[in-house]
Amino acid sequence: MxxxxxxxxxxxxxxxxxxxxxxxxxxxxxxxxxxxxxxxxxxxxxxxxxxxxxPTKESLVFYFAEQKAELIYDLTEKEAVKHLHTKERMKKFLVALAESYEKDKDLTKLLFFEYRRYIENSRNAPDKERNPHYRLINVLLGLLQEGIEKREVKESIDTRMAAETLNAVYFHTLMMWLKSENELSFSRNISAKIDLLFEGIGD
Amino acid sequence: MxxxxxxxxxxxxxxxxxxxxxxxxxxxxxxxxxxxxxxxxxxxxxxxxxxxxxPTKESLVFYFAEQKAELIYDLTEKEAVKHLHTKERMKKFLVALAESYEKDKDLTKLLFFEYRRYIENSRNAPDKERNPHYRLINVLLGLLQEGIEKREVKESIDTRMAAETLNAVYFHTLMMWLKSENELSFSRNISAKIDLLFEGIGD
DNA sequence: GGTCATTAATGACCATGGTCATATTTAAAT
DNA sequence: ATTTAAATATGACCATGGTCATTAATGACC
Missing domain, CATH: 1.10.10.60 (Homeodomain-like)
Incomplete structure (x- = not known):
């Protein structure tokens, strides 16, 4: 320097x-x-x-998003509370992430929507290492695999598909929160949905 | 005329x-x-x-999407196979929808991404009647409520939240399919995910 | 068939994201 | 200190989405 x-x-x-x-x-x-x-x-x-x-106005947003991406890995380190039930670990992790977003809704809104547009429009294969999206999926995948070993997750499930599903729900909830006017709590919402995903809908 | x-x-x-x-x-x-x-x-x-x-270039896409929106309601009428298990009915419905998209991937891609951008950028409250997104949620909600009556869906679940979750997974899967180069089958993928959602992840 | 108010068509014009040839600044070589 | 090549800054310029005052087409009424 x-x-x-x-x-x-x-x-x-x-x-x-x-x-x-x-x-x-x-x-x-x-x-x-x-x-x-x-x-x-x-x-x-x-x-x-x-x-x-x-290179473009939009790439600014990409740069913004990158700064924040580190957060995800930092969180996984912090939440290394291995003794907790897989469901609880997942909750803790995603809720912590959600809470970090809740701190600045406007900035999150900006990053989320513009960043996604940027990704969608970029023709080149998305850089899987730097893309926060893939990072999240990989963290979830890791948790699920450990969960199977601990017999807290059904052995029969396709972990990749389950990770994608959790991810889908997470992002959808984030999006709904960002679009909502009322003070719906993102972190509480995501917590409830993880319960639903673990227990299942069927009777 | x-x-x-x-x-x-x-x-x-x-x-x-x-x-x-x-x-x-x-x-x-x-x-x-x-x-x-x-x-x-x-x-x-x-x-x-x-x-x-x-009024704008984007509004053209909105017009395109509206034309296709009718499909959803048409499908619910057709799939009125009330005797099937709720999970199977839901599968049949979403798979049929998926298959209709699979017929023209390029057009679907166009409609999906641009339409979503249009919705996200429009400041006015989205017109819930005409918006295909809300229509889908309402159909899912109806199926879930009937499912509870037939004791095929957990009575304890929040149907609104479950419908949102199904919807989230559906759209995420659609998006992944649209972005995939390889010939991943959207309809088969969504079918597997409904199984996962009904059975749950937890052991 | 002619008149005229209403409705639709027009294209010059504007704002903004992005390009590129040129000008300026820096740092190394002598 | 001077020269020179490379790095960086610049703003005139372009393309495109969108606006609006003006012009042209239409049809109700006489």
Whole structure:
């Protein structure tokens, strides 16, 4: 950090300024309503400079999302309470994740919807390592496999499919929460749904 | 249809022409890559005229989706095989729906992603009557409630939550299928997942 | 058949995301 | 200190979605 050339320092500084100004403006006026012109003006750079750092306006959101992605792995480490029942571990993990989202609904909304659009539109195969989505599935998969060993999860199930299902429910619940006006609790909702998934619907 | 003024006839004709040309071009080159200029040129109208019929480019997709929405209700009528087990009825219904999508993956892809974007961006409360999403949830809800009466579904469950969960899994599976390159079968996949949801994950 | 208010069609115009050839700044080599 | 090549910044420019004042077509009424 100190043996950097002036060039490198300025570069980092500029990227950070773009990032911070963008975040501020997005929160203030939303993603769509914030123009590149505003961002560059506020950041004190020319329009073209923006595109030297971020290939598109949307890629900014991708960058935002990446920062937050680390969270998922951190959480798995923290929630290494191996003695708990698989269902409870899963709950603890997903609820903790949910609570971290609940801290800033507006930012989460922005990240979720724009990030998903970005992923969907990108033609290249999604980078499975960096994509938070795949990370989550892998964590769930791990928990399920351990659960089978501990005889807390049906041996007969297809763990991949079960992980996908849990993931689907998680994201759907997140989406519903983001779209809801009322103060529906995301973490409580996801907790109840995990119960449902473990017990099953059938009588 | 015959006692229409020339005006009305021409209006309908123009709207249909826009609709057909759009559909053709979207299939050929995708939604994003098709420009309004191309559509209007191919339809033999001026650019402004397009916006007399559809407020935005995206609203075209909404119009497409509406046409297809009727399907869901039609299917519930057809699948009125009341004597089957609730799980089987649900499977039959969702699989039939899935199969109808499988007939034209490209169009489905277009409708699904763009329609969802449209819904997400529209600030006004979504029109719950016309929105296919809500229709599906309501059908599932009905099936679950009947299932409880027949003692084929756990009495203790929150039917609303269960319907949402089924819906979440259905849409997630649809999305995964749309994104998959390989010829993963959507209908078989959804069928397996309904089994999982009915039996539950826990041992 | 002519008049005129209403309705629809038009395309010049605007705003914004994104490109690129050119200009400027930096750091190394001499 | 000067030169030079590479890195970085710049803003005129382009394409496209969408607007709106103006123009043209229509049909009710005479």
């Amino acid at each position: 100190n043996n950097m050339s002036l060039r490198e320092k300025k570069k980092i500084e500029t990227k950070n300024r773009i990032f911070e100004v963008s975040g501020k403006l997005f929160k203030e006026k939303g993603f769509e309503s914030t123009t590149i012109d505003e961002i560059t003006k506020e950041a004190g750079i020319a329009k073209g400079t923006f595109f030297n750092y971020f | 015959n006692n229409m003024s020339l005006r009305e006839k021409k209006k309908i004709e123009t709207k249909n022409r826009i609709f057909e040309v759009s559909g053709k071009l979207f299939k050929e080159k995708g939604f994003e890559s098709t420009t309004i200029d191309e559509i209007t040129k191919e339809a033999g109208i001026a650019k402004g005229t397009f916006f007399n019929y559809f």
